[in-house]
Structures are given as structure tokens and as C-alpha cells.
Amino acid sequence: KKPRNFPPGPDWIPILGSALAIQKLRNQTGYLYQACAELSKQYGPVVGLRVGKDRQVVCFGYPAIKEMLSKEEFDGRPRGPFYETRTWGKRQGLLVTDEQLWVEQRRFVLRQLREFGFGKRTMAQLVEEEAYQLVQLFKQEVQDGGAIIPMRDAFSVPVLNTLWSMLAGIRYSPEDKELKKIQSLLTELFANIDMVGALFSQFPILRYVAPEMSGYKSFVSIHQKVWKFLRNELDNHKETFNPDEMRDIMDVYLKTLKSEDKTDTFSESQLLAICMDMFMAGSETTSKSLGFGFLYLLLHPDVQKKAQAEIDRVVGRDRLPSLNDRPHMPYLEAITYESVRVFMGRTFSIPHRALRDTTLQGYFIPKDTMIIANFNGVLMDKEFWHDPEVFRPERFLNDKGAIQVPDQYLPFGAGKHQCMGQTLARSNIFLLTASLLQNFDLSVPPGEAPPSTLGVDGVTPSPGEYNAWVTLRA
Numbered sequence: 001k002k003p004r005n006f007p008p009g010p011d012w013i014p015i016l017g018s019a020l021a022i023q024k025l026r027n028q029t030g031y032l033y034q035a036c037a038e039l040s041k042q043y044g045p046v047v048g049l050r051v052g053k054d055r056q057v058v059c060f061g062y063p064a065i066k067e068m069l070s071k072e073e074f075d076g077r078p079r080g081p082f083y084e085t086r087t088w089g090k091r092q093g094l095l096v097t098d099e100q101l102w103v104e105q106r107r108f109v110l111r112q113l114r115e116f117g118f119g120k121r122t123m124a125q126l127v128e129e130e131a132y133q134l135v136q137l138f139k140q141e142v143q144d145g146g147a148i149i150p151m152r153d154a155f156s157v158p159v160l161n162t163l164w165s166m167l168a169g170i171r172y173s174p175e176d177k178e179l180k181k182i183q184s185l186l187t188e189l190f191a192n193i194d195m196v197g198a199l200f201s202q203f204p205i206l207r208y209v210a211p212e213m214s215g216y217k218s219f220v221s222i223h224q225k226v227w228k229f230l231r232n233e234l235d236n237h238k239e240t241f242n243p244d245e246m247r248d249i250m251d252v253y254l255k256t257l258k259s260e261d262k263t264d265t266f267s268e269s270q271l272l273a274i275c276m277d278m279f280m281a282g283s284e285t286t287s288k289s290l291g292f293g294f295l296y297l298l299l300h301p302d303v304q305k306k307a308q309a310e311i312d313r314v315v316g317r318d319r320l321p322s323l324n325d326r327p328h329m330p331y332l333e334a335i336t337y338e339s340v341r342v343f344m345g346r347t348f349s350i351p352h353r354a355l356r357d358t359t360l361q362g363y364f365i366p367k368d369t370m371i372i373a374n375f376n377g378v379l380m381d382k383e384f385w386h387d388p389e390v391f392r393p394e395r396f397l398n399d400k401g402a403i404q405v406p407d408q409y410l411p412f413g414a415g416k417h418q419c420m421g422q423t424l425a426r427s428n429i430f431l432l433t434a435s436l437l438q439n440f441d442l443s444v445p446p447g448e449a450p451p452s453t454l455g456v457d458g459v460t461p462s463p464g465e466y467n468a469w470v471t472l473r474a
């Protein structure tokens, strides 16, 4: 039964709750985020749903999303078989944990990310190295005057490399066998996972009566493979560990594990869960922002031209752009913001959970309700952005041409669960975009239709596959 004063929404039918109503809208609109946007048009900025055992509230629009992200009562993360099976029956990692374990582990990892630097490698140098390698790769392709390059997945290797370098000191060349292995594992993982849950989490009995149909079997098997991959690297690190020479975050964590004053939340399995969560949170979000960003750049040669003029003015052509150039390159910075906006404007947040009975926008939210932000409601809001479907970096520049980011720009969340990888993500997007545009012109390949901006449905939709005709800049 719906609790009194619970946010309005479609009827809850026995067992299924509102699942059929959502599915119907998803089929009609083609996208889950649009199905939920439709519900918000009908019922208002907070919509109350039930999907199997889960009571869910979806927020739409700035006031509701801001309240959800900033109110401490909503700092929980969902519980249930889905969130535990991924880390062997215990809630571990960073993405879907809360309370003591999350506070301590988040603090540890944030400090490592902030102070990152092992040997001579700082985070900026890692990203700059990846940008250099990507430019070299493109140069090889276009050496005969130009080449058609598939763009959607062009960024996954450099992005993965920055993450894995920081965590475990490993970077791959694009042909590497290990890289192919981890890439296919991650693709499988993303295809199978949807942080809002899965059929078997909303209807737990399906784990036993329909393990294949409910996705449970493949969920377990893919996690076993990811776990094995990470465990191998952990074993390598343990064998070659030297307490006087920290190589990466894994080493620092191992050192902490050996120290007397560590707390109970530190463990080897927690370290593996952190690695898995960083991959999950960091790789597809960054690559898809770049994928959407370049798709729009193909469609907007004028934006490319303006960016290239800024690069020529600030950096010239004799060296690659670096992160030190960023303060002098507001237009490129604005492209970075816009790329993340057009991607995240099609997605949901990682779900939160009400830690106790509370209210949201005046409605009653019982303890343990799952709360989800539909970022479409803030990042694609017509009233606020006026032309949200248009790729227009100028919206992040004031009349003096300096960066100005409005409060409604919330693609990294806000509050205590705010994204931990924002700096890395923005550095990657900025530098990979600037380095490619410095060296190449990209356009829709002759004879091909312009790529669609609609994207492929999913909890984090991706652009469809598309090609660019890439030539060296004159």
C-alpha cells in the first residue's frame, strides 16, 4: 500500500507495482530517462513508484534534485541482493555503500586522488601521456591524407589507462591482450548492470526460480571474472611490494593494511571493491561524455573552429596542450562542461536511500525508500537552458568570456556523495579534446548521413556508433 502523503505516481498493482506503467512509457519514448520525464510531467517533480519490493522516488527539476542531494537523511545507499552480490554478499566499495565504511573509505581514496603522485608521475602527467598517445594513434591512421575513424569507442583505452595507472600502475597499448580482456569484461559488466537494480533485485525470488531470465546468473559470473582479474593484479602487487617505494594507490592501500592503526573497514576485499567501483564509475561516464562531445563537434564545425582558434592562440602548434593551459582556455573548458551536460542530461544518479522517515518537497518519504535523480530534469530543462538540445559551449561563458557555471549544472552530483573523480574526468575530457582538435579537423564522412544525437537507451545511454572523417589540420 502507498504510505500516506507519499509522492504521487502510477498505480501500484500487486507484485509488479508500477513496473508495467514504466515499461509501457519506456517502449513508447524509447528511453528510460524519457519515460521518467513523462511521469514527472504527469505527476510533478517527485514521482512515487514501486518496482517489485523496491519503493522508489524519482526526482526531476532543480529544487527536488538539490534537496535530495543535499539532505543528510538521503545519504544512504540502497540495500538488497543486487548491491551485495556484486561484492560477495557484503556491501563493499565506494559506490553503493554508506555509513562508517563509506565515510572511512571515501576519505582514504579522496586523499589519494587529491595528492596523487608516485615517482615522477602526477595525475596531469598521466593524462597528458594518454593524450599524446591518442594523437599519435590518429596520426598513424590519417597519414595518407585522411581516414574514417570510428569515434564512439575511441576514448575508452586512454580513459581506462588513466584510471588503471593511478590504481595499479598499469597502462596498455591499444593492441594489448590484457586490455582486450578487461575491456570485454567491463563492456559485459555495463551491459548487465543498472545501478537502479535488476529484475532479480526487485523480485529476489527470481534468483532461485529463474536465475537466467532474471539476469542473476550472468551477473554473478561476470563479477567472478572481474574479481579474478583484479585479484591477479593484487597478488602481483603483494609479491613485488616494497614499503619504501609506493607505486600506486594499490600499494598505499596495502601499506595501510599492514599498519597497526588501520580501522576494521580496511580489507583486501574492500581494496578490490574500490578498484571495481572506480572502473564502474569512471570509465564509461568519461568515455561516453567524450563520445557525445565529439559527435556534436562533428555536427558543429563552427565550435571546432572557435576551439582551434583558442588552442592556436594559447598553445600554438609546437607542443601539445597541457593542463596548465586550462585557465587560459575557457572555450575548451566550456566544451568540456557541455560534453558532460549532453551525456548526463540523459542519465540517472546512483540511487540514494532514506536513512530514516523524512520529507522531500513536502511529501512523506519512509525509511529505506530509494531516491533517484533523473538528471534530464536539470541538465536538459528547457526553461533554464532555453535550447538544451543544442551544443553551445557559450552557455558556460559570461559576457567577458570567462567560465561561469550555474548552480543547475549538477552532472557530478552534490553533497556528501558528490563524484570523487570529477577532477580526473574533467582533465581527461579537456585534454583529449584539446589535443585532438589541435591536430585534426573532424567532419561527417563524405556520403554518410550525419550521426544521430539520440543515443542508445540504457541507464547511462551511449551515443550510437559513428564515424568521423579525420584529416591533419592545415
Ligand code: HEM
Binding pocket: 069, 094, 095, 096, 106, 277, 278, 281, 282, 283, 285, 286, 289, 340, 344, 349, 350, 351, 411, 412, 413, 414, 416, 417, 418, 419, 420, 421, 422, 424, 425
Ligand atoms: C564525466 C565523468 C563522470 C561523471 C559525469 C560522474 C558523475 C557522478 C555522479 C552523478 C555520481 C553520484 C553522486 C551521488 O550519488 O549523489 C558519482 C559518484 C561517484 N563517482 Fe563519478 N562521475 C564521473 C567520473 C568519475 C571518475 C573518473 C571516477 C573515478 C576516478 C568517479 C568516481 C566516482 C565515485 C567513487 C562515486 C561514488 C561517490 C560516493 O558515493 O561517495 N567518477 N559520479
